[in-house]
Amino acid sequence: NSDICVVCETPLSPEYQHRVNVQNQTKILCPQCKATNPVHLRTCMICESKLMPSTSPQVQATVSVPLAPKPIGTMMTCSKCFRLNNADARFCDWCGAQPEKSSMPLQCTKCRSENDPYAKFCLTCGCVIEPPLRVIDARLRNDLNISASSVIGGTLTRPSACPTWL
Numbered sequence: 001n002s003d004i005c006v007v008c009e010t011p012l013s014p015e016y017q018h019r020v021n022v023q024n025q026t027k028i029l030c031p032q033c034k035a036t037n038p039v040h041l042r043t044c045m046i047c048e049s050k051l052m053p054s055t056s057p058q059v060q061a062t063v064s065v066p067l068a069p070k071p072i073g074t075m076m077t078c079s080k081c082f083r084l085n086n087a088d089a090r091f092c093d094w095c096g097a098q099p100e101k102s103s104m105p106l107q108c109t110k111c112r113s114e115n116d117p118y119a120k121f122c123l124t125c126g127c128v129i130e131p132p133l134r135v136i137d138a139r140l141r142n143d144l145n146i147s148a149s150s151v152i153g154g155t156l157t158r159p160s161a162c163p164t165w166l
Helices: 138-144
Strands: 026-029 036-038 058-060 075-077 084-086
Touching: none
Parallel strands: none
Antiparallel strands: 026 036, 026 058, 075 084
């Protein structure tokens, strides 16, 4: 993408210079996720927010803009491939399935306070919150030799991972 040789710094003749495709010359920068999108699109390819060509900054096609990190509370998990997607996405950006929103808060096993579904630590007591275990089908319980005391309401339980303070 330069007019000079990167090794010897001599000017390149026109036949060796990079040619930009006219239809891919400019792209629109999404105001939400900062992804570059083709000029002809009205919604962002990544987050599906509306693009406004007149107000959105246009960038050259060779510019690579990293995605801005999203707050973890605004994401939802795909029920098919378990990929995190934007909360307002209509389809999973990996497998194309319709992701389900996780609205159930996680409960701390030590203090029983409710926490964000994606929290790693309890906001009240600081205890490590492990993700919920997979629901076990009643037909599989006998095959896995799981005792009835460890299965509560169709979900497995595990001891708390809270640290002990000395």
